[in-house]
Amino acid sequence: YSTVNDMLKFANGLTQNVLLHKDYTDLITTGKVSASEYAFGYGFIDQRDADGVRSFGHGGGCIGMNTELRIY
DSSP, rough: OHHHHHHHHHHHHTTTTTTSSSSHHHEEEEEEEEEEEEEEEEEEEEOOOOTEEEEEEEEETTTTEEEEEEEE
């Protein structure tokens, strides 16, 4: 289980290179396998919206719960 605050801490730690060195953060969040509107990285989906703004993240869920982490 996680909270919104936990997810924010994770997103900040990832984008501020606290959790990983920048090279590794770039490696895991950059798409490697292209799909129609996005690309799969190592555990993250990398995409751009209609205006070209990039985001990456991952979703998940189970019975009665769902989440989507999207980092812009």
